[in-house]
Amino acid sequence: MLRTLILERLESILAEAGYDFEFNIEIPDEKFGDYSSNVALIGARYFKKPPIEVANYFVEKLNSDPLFSEINVAGPGFINFKISKEYYHDILNEILSKEDKYWKPDRKGIKIQFEYGSANPTGPFTVGHGRQLIIGDVLSKVFKFLGYDVTREMYLNDAGRQIRLLGRSLWVRYNELFGKAYDLPEDGYKGIYLIDIAKKLKEEVGEKYVEQWNDDIEKFFMEYSVDNILKMMNNTLEKLDNTFDSVVKESSIIEKGLVDEVLEMFKNKNLVYEKDGALWLKVSELINEEDKVLIRSDGTYTYFMTDIAYHYDKFLRKFDKVYDIFGSDHHGHIPRMKASMKALNIPDKFLDFILHQFVTLKRNNQIVKMSTRSGEFVTLDELIDEVGKDATRYFFAMNDINTHLNFDLELAKSKTVDNPVFYVQYAYARINSVFEKAREKGITFRLKEDLEELSKDSELSLIKMLDELSFVLKDLTEKLSPHILTNYVYNLSEKFHSYYAKEKILDVENLSLSNARLNLLKALKITYEVVFRLLGISAPQYM
Template sequence: MDIKQQLTDAIGQAAAKAMAEGIFSIELLPDIVLEVPPQKEFGDYATNFAMQSAKAAKTNPRVIAQAIVERLDAPWLEKAVIAGPGFINFYLKSDWLYQELVQILAAGDDFGQTDAGQGQRVQVEFVSANPTGPLHVGHGRGAAVGSALVNLLRAAGYYVEAEFYINDAGNQIDNLAASVNARYLELLGKPSQFPEDGYHGRDIVDTAQRIINHHGDKYLALPADERLAEFKELALVEKLAGLREDLEQFGVAFDVWFSERTLHQSQAVAATCELLKSNGTMYEKDGALWLKSTVYGDDKDRVVIRDNGVPTYLAADIAYHRDKFVRGFNRVINIWGADHHGYISRVRASIAAMGYNPDNLEVIILQMVSLYQNGELVKMSKRTGQGVTLSELIEEVGRDAARFFFIMRSTDSQLDFDLDLAKSRSNDNPVYYIQYAHARISSIFRQVLEVGLSIPSAWDQVDLALLTEQAEIDLIKKVAILPEEVTSAARERAPHRIARYAHELAGLFHTFYNQCRIIGVEPELQAARLALVTAVKSTIKQSLKILGVAAPEKM
């Protein structure tokens, strides 16, 4: 049991004793929330439990706080101090830190893993870009955040599947085929008319040229509708392969690639409509089928099947979300762009209409990404004159910097991506700063071996109580809270918290490195400091692993 849980239990037991003695009475105790204070002079942990209890207990919060402090049974606690209107600040004994460090070293690469999720089945669907062209920087943010969230949830003990929903049916694929067809005819010197809603990217021209390179002009002999059907399949295969390649290059892997087409081919859309009709949540009007979405909080009812019998995009989405719950996920998380915000209410309404709990759907909305270089907003690719693609960004700043910069801000805030900062090899670049800490620790161990010194074979035999400098204490405390950070970040669906934690940990390490010699001090102290930096290195590595960022041994 970690120290935070022990302290939580001790507070609960102290509160129970106080109530048994009649100090205060409350029917249902609020949750005991412990936080790390922003300033270390306020202790290792703090709680507002007394203030949260005061109203229901009809008792002054300082009276409740005093009763808890007087009844705390915690031998590892140095002191508990009441502050302000009823906060309790807790100061732990240093002995606890050394015991914690031993456990961290024993856990090795498993340190930071928690069982908070208790195996709950979660599906995270992200990116799901139309397979009509290359991924752009907006998709990159979704890819980085989504894959980091998957890693984070797994580290916190959830069973997670990552899924890409392939939009391979509907108008966008028809427009893709028509766009390729127009460029194909154009390249062969034949009359062509570019579709009004066609795709103008350079990649469409390249696709058409590759068709000519492989097949020549043989498709000219086909009737237009047959040629379009051929080009639809050829282009779709190529564009999907391009998406997979870009995502693989970006360190993003999916467990499932789910085709929208299969929902129509398997009659899943029709079966879902029958379900909604049978339970009275779908009705016919003007020849179309409508979902009674206003009953479930939407601002208006929605057309699911048009009067010409053609399903709307919502029809496939309803069937798709039904399929997710049929597969047994306890919770499904969708990561969408800011332009999809208005779509949430209709999807939640459809889930409720099918008899599922709409609260089991979570939607994370990603705000926009703006690229800056030399202080100027970058809108267009230098290479194509169009939007900057993800592959171009990776080529410009590298995979690690791109991933970290996409993740380091909360998803609900717009991201200003500074290309110059992302490329810089300076302490101002957060990912460089963190990776350099890891590489610096690796260098320490190489130096130890180069000068013929030994590295302890068993850390539990090292006298860690020699670590008494404030920089050492601060570092141990920061390392020790990784499991708490993982649990909290997972529950909040906030991988940016891990990025912030890793940056703060790196800062404390650099401070320690500048203040505390490691090589050349007394052997016992050297061993203790080597133990400490071993734990720091492992913790940085685990944090970066969650973010999908490399932990280099040399820089």
């Protein structure tokens, strides 16, 4: 990776001079060079000399280095580097040899977990879940690619009072089918999907439960509704190509006795008390927030209680690092969860949260209202059916997670240049068609040969960009946002299309140049395949 090579050289010069501080290697405007560094600007106050003088000191030391074809100092004291052609050829050769391993660092299996898509199994996934699922999936794929030992986990709140409401709601819908009218419980579930499940139940058991209600029947309705909703959810996940390594049910956490264990630890630390018949955690003693209920006055556990136990379980499972991916509406949960972890003597670094902002759907420039009323566009499933898997995934990955996401349905469906998914996939398809054309013209492709023929700035610049994928992936693991990768592949496509329009790849009059360019395209193809795989979208040979 070029950045590291430059960094190492500058650092060793610094060490020689007896200094050690942080500085940057960046890609500047192309007219300045391939890379630039602010080492002299930062270093001025260490060297106690003007930045330009410091810069010149570095240039002198590096002038005979074969890595660079040109070094100069500009502006307030930036050092600009031009990488030698030969070195670019080496990089290309290496990518063609190692393929996707070129971007994989040597890393030991750090155990890391992403929790996302967690939901009450009380209804189908919403569009908001969609964004979270894609963020979690892409981050997981990238970390896995980089050698981390990644677990993708979904947590299901299958135990609380919400599920009881769900069961009762289904029972009401079921009775409706027999002309028996009951009121849906307050805060019950009104979605039409329960009517469908009720119909299925009617077919299976007939009138067995009409106007019948007791604890056993309640339990049956709870389980039946959850089972069927989980089927719906899994169906949606399949359409998205989104698989989890592990699904943990809230009920299993309780059954394993983890709640009791955590409560015991809190009691030993004198962190709980009773009030109004409920059990409270002294959050106010840990941080500047209100105390919270752990056990309700009716004896049931709150979400907070079981979530602490669940995260204690994660700790026992010996993850080095755990990320919870939430919608921003859950941000209030974060400080008290962190405080709880501290109270359980779990290191502060263990748990971190990735928050994403909301999604707005737009159709013909109008905001699509997403309410629970029937007939309106609410579910992730409907979205995938309308725009397809690739567009769904790409669009959800496209924005910085900290900004609201405007999902333009017409744009996502359009098969034109405006649609970024088609733009990047078209670039890939185009590469394949060039290889096809080469065969037609009788130009044989010889891998890793004639690379020295590549000398245009546009060609070297493309190679540089392929090399940059390493940095992009590292950047993504720090910013924890998938848009870094969609931006990269979009920019790469711009560069490729531009190159393609300007230079003729296949020229029967110049076979060695043609072959060199085919090698460049081959490396691009490898890169596209890696990126598409990480984004979870398809790599079409033709479109």
